[in-house]
Amino acid sequence: MASAIPIAKGLDHVVVDRSSISWVGGGTGELVYRGFDIDALVPGVPYESVVHLLLYGEPPSADPSPEVAAALRAHQRPPPGVLSIADAIPAGQPPLEALRTILSALGDGSFGYPPTREDGFRLIAQAPVLLARYVRRSAGGAPIEPDPALSHAENYLGMVTGRRPAPAAVRALESYLVLLADHGMNASTFALRVAISTQSDLASAATAALATLKGPLHGGAPAKVSEMLDAVGDAGRAEAWIAERLARKEILFGFGHRAYKTEDPRNLLLHAIARRVADPARLRLAEAVEDRGLAALRAAKPGARLYTNVEFYGAVVLESVGLPRELFTPTFAVARTAGWAAHALEQAADNRLIRPEMEYVGPPAGRRWPRPRATA
Amino acid sequence: MASAIPIAKGLDHVVVDRSSISWVGGGTGELVYRGFDIDALVPGVPYESVVHLLLYGEPPSADPSPEVAAALRAHQRPPPGVLSIADAIPAGQPPLEALRTILSALGDGSFGYPPTREDGFRLIAQAPVLLARYVRRSAGGAPIEPDPALSHAENYLGMVTGRRPAPAAVRALESYLVLLADHGMNASTFALRVAISTQSDLASAATAALATLKGPLHGGAPAKVSEMLDAVGDAGRAEAWIAERLARKEILFGFGHRAYKTEDPRNLLLHAIARRVADPARLRLAEAVEDRGLAALRAAKPGARLYTNVEFYGAVVLESVGLPRELFTPTFAVARTAGWAAHALEQAADNRLIRPEMEYVGPPAGRRWPRPRATA
Numbered sequence: 001m002a003s004a005i006p007i008a009k010g011l012d013h014v015v016v017d018r019s020s021i022s023w024v025g026g027g028t029g030e031l032v033y034r035g036f037d038i039d040a041l042v043p044g045v046p047y048e049s050v051v052h053l054l055l056y057g058e059p060p061s062a063d064p065s066p067e068v069a070a071a072l073r074a075h076q077r078p079p080p081g082v083l084s085i086a087d088a089i090p091a092g093q094p095p096l097e098a099l100r101t102i103l104s105a106l107g108d109g110s111f112g113y114p115p116t117r118e119d120g121f122r123l124i125a126q127a128p129v130l131l132a133r134y135v136r137r138s139a140g141g142a143p144i145e146p147d148p149a150l151s152h153a154e155n156y157l158g159m160v161t162g163r164r165p166a167p168a169a170v171r172a173l174e175s176y177l178v179l180l181a182d183h184g185m186n187a188s189t190f191a192l193r194v195a196i197s198t199q200s201d202l203a204s205a206a207t208a209a210l211a212t213l214k215g216p217l218h219g220g221a222p223a224k225v226s227e228m229l230d231a232v233g234d235a236g237r238a239e240a241w242i243a244e245r246l247a248r249k250e251i252l253f254g255f256g257h258r259a260y261k262t263e264d265p266r267n268l269l270l271h272a273i274a275r276r277v278a279d280p281a282r283l284r285l286a287e288a289v290e291d292r293g294l295a296a297l298r299a300a301k302p303g304a305r306l307y308t309n310v311e312f313y314g315a316v317v318l319e320s321v322g323l324p325r326e327l328f329t330p331t332f333a334v335a336r337t338a339g340w341a342a343h344a345l346e347q348a349a350d351n352r353l354i355r356p357e358m359e360y361v362g363p364p365a366g367r368r369w370p371r372p373r374a375t376a
Numbered sequence: 377m378a379s380a381i382p383i384a385k386g387l388d389h390v391v392v393d394r395s396s397i398s399w400v401g402g403g404t405g406e407l408v409y410r411g412f413d414i415d416a417l418v419p420g421v422p423y424e425s426v427v428h429l430l431l432y433g434e435p436p437s438a439d440p441s442p443e444v445a446a447a448l449r450a451h452q453r454p455p456p457g458v459l460s461i462a463d464a465i466p467a468g469q470p471p472l473e474a475l476r477t478i479l480s481a482l483g484d485g486s487f488g489y490p491p492t493r494e495d496g497f498r499l500i501a502q503a504p505v506l507l508a509r510y511v512r513r514s515a516g517g518a519p520i521e522p523d524p525a526l527s528h529a530e531n532y533l534g535m536v537t538g539r540r541p542a543p544a545a546v547r548a549l550e551s552y553l554v555l556l557a558d559h560g561m562n563a564s565t566f567a568l569r570v571a572i573s574t575q576s577d578l579a580s581a582a583t584a585a586l587a588t589l590k591g592p593l594h595g596g597a598p599a600k601v602s603e604m605l606d607a608v609g610d611a612g613r614a615e616a617w618i619a620e621r622l623a624r625k626e627i628l629f630g631f632g633h634r635a636y637k638t639e640d641p642r643n644l645l646l647h648a649i650a651r652r653v654a655d656p657a658r659l660r661l662a663e664a665v666e667d668r669g670l671a672a673l674r675a676a677k678p679g680a681r682l683y684t685n686v687e688f689y690g691a692v693v694l695e696s697v698g699l700p701r702e703l704f705t706p707t708f709a710v711a712r713t714a715g716w717a718a719h720a721l722e723q724a725a726d727n728r729l730i731r732p733e734m735e736y737v738g739p740p741a742g743r744r745w746p747r748p749r750a751t752a
Contacts, residue, residue, distance in 0.1 A: 008392055011731075014733065017732060022736070037742065040646045085462070090460060097483050100483065188576050194570065208571070208588060215575040220575070324454070353563060354563060362411055364411060365406060366413065
């Protein structure tokens with residue numbers, strides 16, 4: 001039934017809008033937030049200041065952004081109705097499922113259209129608090145309340161692990177949050193913009209984004225990198241393990257990216273961070289898997305421009321700061337709430353309903369129901 | 377900063393995929409489900425049989441579909457963990473917000489990729505049960521359990537209103553559910569397919585769809601038709617009321633549709649149903665508003681192909697069967713779960729990650745952070 005109509009399946013190369021939030025230079029390996037290369041932000045620029053940059057368009061007057069720090073503090077305590085839903089999620093559910101329900105629970109009727117910066121602050125502030133609360137309860141612990149004296153990154157890491165984190169771990173996590181804060185028109189951000197384009201609200205749209213981030217082709221796979229490293233076990237076994245796996249036509253996790261045809265700049269920075277915070281044996285193992293994996297993949301496909309992606313050293317960094325694997329994707333989402341908020345504001349500022357078409361290739365019209373219909 | 381890159385804002389006329397589920401003939405006023413014009417289904421073909429048609433591609437062997445009726449019965453009782461979340465949603469929240477959280481709650485880790493027909497039956501069966509349970513609790517009533525002896529439409533109407541519905545009301549609601557079961561690549565279905573394209577699951581994707589349906593540019597506006605009819609109050613006042621409203625540059629709800637350049641075939645059928653079930657004075661009022669509204673809009677824009685849309689007589693029908701306005705959009709969603717399930721299966725059967733591009737128009741790269749960065 002295929003016809004001559006050109007089908008933009010996957011929407012590759014379809015430019016859906018203009019945006020001034022971030023630029024993904026897939027050919028050159030660049031990621032830019034409002035004119036700032038991520039190398040100009042990581043390490044050292046606080047997450048609060050990057051939230052400021054993304055939501056206001058310009059850097060704050062001081063670091064960490066006083067406006068954003070105050071707004072996040074002001075919204076750190078979710079309202080009772082939201083807490084009651086979050087506290088009803090059965091312990092033991094995957095935290096990523098719980099986080100989707102938590103984001104939906106934020107939408108209690110008080111988020112409207114158009115979305116506001118304040119809506120964004122509520123989302124950014126409350127997602128980690130509620131996620132950590134769920135994780136603690138799932139582990140049989142009491143919730144740890146956010147400490148207004150701590151940074152966003154330190155609060156999150158402390159609430160979710162139940163320990164006062166080491167300064168190096170906080171710095172590493174903060175860099176991760178900054179690096180994952182936005183990434184152009186990825187699938188979850190696109191889903192968010194589709195939702196906003198109907199004049200839906202930010203809580204709804206962020207829920208749609210999380211529902212989309214969840215898939216392993218987007219954000220749902222980083223834990224598999226850690227599982228893969230465990231399975232290899234030792235740097236010396238990397239080559240044989242990879243050869244065997246590829247012979248079984250199974251994929252290597254953390255390799256390749258739709259946008260980047262060179263090194264993913266986030267992964268390079270996360271590799272540098274891993275060198276500082278990771279267990280040396282684990283780092284050697286990861287580097288061996290990367291090295292042998294790329295060699296094997298390139299040998300199988302000469303000329304392929306293939307590199308490890310942000311999930312690869314992202315997983316090593318998240319392991320190293322003490323996060324369990326089931327929190328890797330939720331932590332990605334916690335970082336991305338900033339970008340989602342910025343994109344919601346941008347979409348609403350010059351909105352048009354996003355509604356593509358499809359080509360109908362089913363049976364031609366005019367079929368008759370095989371039985372008499374009930375009379376009305 | 378606009379450049380020469382063509383921007384497909386709104387994705388108008390971008391054909392994103394092929395589909396054999398439904399065809400929207402916007403020029404001719406047709407809606408076809410797998411070869412069956414909706415006129416061949418409404419009135420009289422049970423919702424269960426239309427679910428069968430959408431999910432299996434062919435009509436069932438008998439009406440109502442024995443397979444679908446059995447599957448929906450089998451899934452009518454949500455698991456305790458899902459109930460616990462649904463029962464924690466604060467009473468008094470808009471049911472549409474509650475329904476988004478309910479759909480998310482279905483995703484307890486047991487929905488996977490690829491989605492299955494069974495996943496679809498769970499979604500279709502449990503969404504109305506949980507929504508009705510919430511609505512009853514919000515109204516201070518005890519939940520009414522689904523009765524396996526009743527049809528999907530009768531169960532829903534009885535559970536949500538707390539009364540045994542009149543047969544004519546059940547038939548009218550059933551027709552509404554059939555007419556709203558699918559509609560090509562609309563925004564919520566597209567959001568669902570974006571989510572599935574990352575290999576996310578059906579509970580997540582349906583949550584994303586509902587988040588998108590919520591916007592007034594998609595499914596969030598039908599209650600406004602009823603409010604508008606109330607405001608007009610009497611058929612004799614329609615002309616003056618509309619003139620005044622248009623003079624204030626305010627829109628008329630239930631008029632116009634992006635896809636249809638002629639009568640929306642669903643609206644024609646719903647008008648016929650309204651003639652049977654609506655209060656005569658209310659029907660006259662609606663017809664007067666339609667008539668005077670179209671006359672005024674066409675006078676203001678000669679040559680415009682403008683008609684009332686499915687929300688117009690949809691609202692009149694939903695009022696007439698006893699549903700409160702805040703349930704209009706949730707009831708639309710209850711109908712659409714069938715189409716969402718079908719589209720999730722179709723997307724997964726030949727999947728490609730849906731990830732468009734955008735043109736970066738922000739400040740050029742190379743900016744330097746205004747202050748020294750913290751050392752890592």
